[in-house]
Amino acid sequence: MNEPTTRDPELTRARILQAAFDLFVEKGFAAVTMRELAEGSGVTKSLIHHHFGTKDGLWDAVKELAFARYYQDQKEDLEQADGADSDLLSKSVVRYFRFLAENPKVVRLFSWAHLEGDSSCSHMDAELVGLGAERVRQAQQAGQLRDDVNPTHVVTTFVNACTQWFATCEHHADWPGMGNNEQYLEDFLKIFMRGLQPD
Amino acid sequence: MNEPTTRDPELTRARILQAAFDLFVEKGFAAVTMRELAEGSGVTKSLIHHHFGTKDGLWDAVKELAFARYYQDQKEDLEQADGADSDLLSKSVVRYFRFLAENPKVVRLFSWAHLEGDSSCSHMDAELVGLGAERVRQAQQAGQLRDDVNPTHVVTTFVNACTQWFATCEHHADWPGMGNNEQYLEDFLKIFMRGLQPD
DNA sequence: CTGTTAACTGGTCGGCCGGTCAATTGACTG
DNA sequence: CAGTCAATTGACCGGCCGACCAGTTAACAG
Numbered sequence: 431m432n433e434p435t436t437r438d439p440e441l442t443r444a445r446i447l448q449a450a451f452d453l454f455v456e457k458g459f460a461a462v463t464m465r466e467l468a469e470g471s472g473v474t475k476s477l478i479h480h481h482f483g484t485k486d487g488l489w490d491a492v493k494e495l496a497f498a499r500y501y502q503d504q505k506e507d508l509e510q511a512d513g514a515d516s517d518l519l520s521k522s523v524v525r526y527f528r529f530l531a532e533n534p535k536v537v538r539l540f541s542w543a544h545l546e547g548d549s550s551c552s553h554m555d556a557e558l559v560g561l562g563a564e565r566v567r568q569a570q571q572a573g574q575l576r577d578d579v580n581p582t583h584v585v586t587t588f589v590n591a592c593t594q595w596f597a598t599c600e601h602h603a604d605w606p607g608m609g610n611n612e613q614y615l616e617d618f619l620k621i622f623m624r625g626l627q628p629d
Numbered sequence: 630m631n632e633p634t635t636r637d638p639e640l641t642r643a644r645i646l647q648a649a650f651d652l653f654v655e656k657g658f659a660a661v662t663m664r665e666l667a668e669g670s671g672v673t674k675s676l677i678h679h680h681f682g683t684k685d686g687l688w689d690a691v692k693e694l695a696f697a698r699y700y701q702d703q704k705e706d707l708e709q710a711d712g713a714d715s716d717l718l719s720k721s722v723v724r725y726f727r728f729l730a731e732n733p734k735v736v737r738l739f740s741w742a743h744l745e746g747d748s749s750c751s752h753m754d755a756e757l758v759g760l761g762a763e764r765v766r767q768a769q770q771a772g773q774l775r776d777d778v779n780p781t782h783v784v785t786t787f788v789n790a791c792t793q794w795f796a797t798c799e800h801h802a803d804w805p806g807m808g809n810n811e812q813y814l815e816d817f818l819k820i821f822m823r824g825l826q827p828d
Numbered sequence: 829c830t831g832t833t834a835a836c837t838g839g840t841c842g843g844c845c846g847g848t849c850a851a852t853t854g855a856c857t858g
Numbered sequence: 859c860a861g862t863c864a865a866t867t868g869a870c871c872g873g874c875c876g877a878c879c880a881g882t883t884a885a886c887a888g
Contacts, residue, residue, distance in 0.1 A: 437854060437865055458744060460659035464846060477866055479847065541744055544797065545657060545737065552800040563806055576819075582806035583816035587790055594789035594796070598743065601751040607762055607781035617782035620775075625824025636835060636884055663876060675878085676836055684876065830888085837882070845874070852867070858860095 443481050446471040450492050455535045458542050459489050493548065496539050501554045503529065508561045516574050518565060520623050523588050527615050530596045537596045559585050575626045584626065591618055642680050645670040649691050654734045657741050658688050692747065695738050700753045702728065707760045715773050717764060719822050722787050726814050729795045736795045758784050775827045783825065790817055 449471035453462045464485055468475040482488040507525050511518055530537055543551055559582060566581035575584075595614060602608050609617070648670035652661045663684055667674040681687040706724050710717055729736055742750055758781060765780035774783075794813060801807050808816070 439865060442865080458657060458659060460657060463844080465844085474867055475846085476848085476868080480865070485846065538744065541740065544800070545740055545744070549800070555797075556801070556804045559801075559807075560805065579816040579819055580806065580808055580812065582804070583808060583813050584820070586794070586801070586807070586813065587817050587820060590790045590793035590797075591786055592789075594793035595785070597793070598754075598789075601743070601748070602755070602758075602785070605755045605781070606759060607779065608758075608785070609779055609782060613779065614782050614785065617778040618786050620778055621783070621786060621821065621824035623824070624826075625820035625822070627823075638835060641835080662874080664874085673837055674876085675838080678877065679835070832887085833885090835882105835884075837880105839879090839881105841876105841878075843875080845872105848871075849869090850867105851869105852865105854865075855863090857862080 439481070442473060442477065446473060446478055446481060446488070447492055447495060450488050451496065451535070451539070454489065454492055454542065455538045459485075459546065493539065493543055493550065496536055497551055497554055500533075500536055501558070504558050505561070508558065508565070511565070516569075518569060519575065519584075519626070520619055522562065522565070523592070523619060523622065524615065526589065527592045527595075527611075530592055531611055534596060534599070537593065540593075541597055559589065562589075573628055576628045579626075588618075588622055591622075638680070641672060641676065645672060645677055645680060645687070646691055646694060649687050650695065650734070650738070653688065653691055653741065654737045658684075658745065692738065692742055692749065695735055696750055696753055699732075699735055700757070703757050704760070707757065707764070710764070715768075715771075718768060718774065718783075718825070719818055721761065721764070722791070722818060722821065723814065725788065726791045726810075729791055730810055733795060733798070736792065739792075740796055758788065761788075772827055774825045778825070787817075787821060790821075 446467070450462075450467050453466055453470055464475050464478065467478055467485075467488070471478070478488060482491055504526075507529075508522075511522065515521065540551060562585040563581040566575060566584045569575045570577040570581065595611075599611075608614075645666070649661075649666050652665055652669055663674050663677060666677055666684075666687070670677070677687060681690055703725075706728075707721075710721065714720065739750060761784040762780040765774060765783045768774045769776040769780065794810075798810075807813075
């Protein structure tokens with residue numbers, strides 16, 4: 431557990447992963463070169479190949495790490511939520527919205543991976559949405575939410591509304607009439623929560 | 630107005646644009662090579678350079694064409710809508726949803742362009758959202774919609790919910806509990822429209 | 829029929845791409 | 859201390875990248 435000063439493969443891997451994350455998030459996989467990655471992480475091109483094999487290998491490692499963190503974070507939130515809370519849904523929306531607000535790079539990474547047809551994130555999302563839908567179903571049975579809508583669609587609706595907001599965030603930031611993050615969240619919640627009230 | 634058999638620069642341009650559109654939509658700008666573009670459109674690489682200058686030039690032309698069609702289509706719909714119709718909003722949602730369903734490639738093109746920081750689509754969307762927001766404002770003043778929410782946020786909410794649905798369409802198509810396009814649209818409209826009813 | 833223009837082609841260029849490899853260096857083992 | 863192994867380096871490779879250019883050919887105006 432000592433700390434070698436000159437050589438530290440784990441730290442090196444971490445530095446490469448961080449630089450690759452930033453570059454891939456910014457420009458997408460295809461537009462980034464191994465030379466940029468090397469320069470960005472302060473190591474040689476060969477060293478990246480030594481640790482990650484190919485450019486694709488590095489890309490996979492970057493995605494796997496980011497997605498694992500995302501998945502862990504979200505699952506934790508979903509499981510620690512109090513099932514008896516009548517305001518569970520709006521709190522979940524807020525929590526998800528805040529997560530995206532604090533992790534804009536993850537949003538972009540998802541977008542890139544998704545456009546390239548990556549399926550690994552799909553399985554994750556399927557499970558998370560499934561967990562959320564189960565909560566909605568419980569709330570419906572408890573009479574807290576209208577029960578004539580598909581619980582999965584309820585979750586998908588707010589996930590879509592939040593995700594796309596941050597995916598296009600920097601564009602519409604200065605549109606006339608468009609509010610900031612908090613104002614949008616507030617209005618969305620107004621609409622969404624009233625739309626889900628029981629008859 | 631005759632039809633030359635051997636040489637037709639406009640047809641050539643159109644063929645190149647179509648092939649480029651398909652390839653760029655599928656793989657993104659950076660991952661497509663001039664050679665692929667040439668093969669895909671059945672012409673020589675040099676001819677593409679002759680007509681569009683550089684690869685970037687072709688990319689710009691592809692985007693401009695697709696965006697212009699999108700813009701024209703949307704603006705037409707927005708303007709021909711009957712202002713006195715109390716069900717205007719839900720019809721607009723349905724119309725937009727159907728447009729995306731029928732033009733999945735445009736959705737992907739927007740996603741790519743957007744991730745790359747293209748700002749031209751931003752101005753378009755700003756104007757379209759502005760037009761829609763104006764309609765919402767009118768409906769609010771007529772007492773047809775609740776007036777304690779920002780009209781721009783109303784439009785953004787449904788645009789986000791629809792866009793992101795199709796952006797992730799092929800992924801969640803087979804998720805457990807997830808319905809098809811029509812079922813999602815129906816549930817979203819239930820939530821959205823009730824959420825917007827006046828007090 | 830002739831001259832001009834532009835569509836179109838094949839060949840080629842310098843440069844950068846991802847990837848490899850032999851050699852060096854540092855850390856740890858016994 | 860020698861010996862081992864992995865971390866790290868720099869030089870190098872074949873190939874493909876986007877772009878260019880000289881030459882050819884079809885359309886068209888006069």
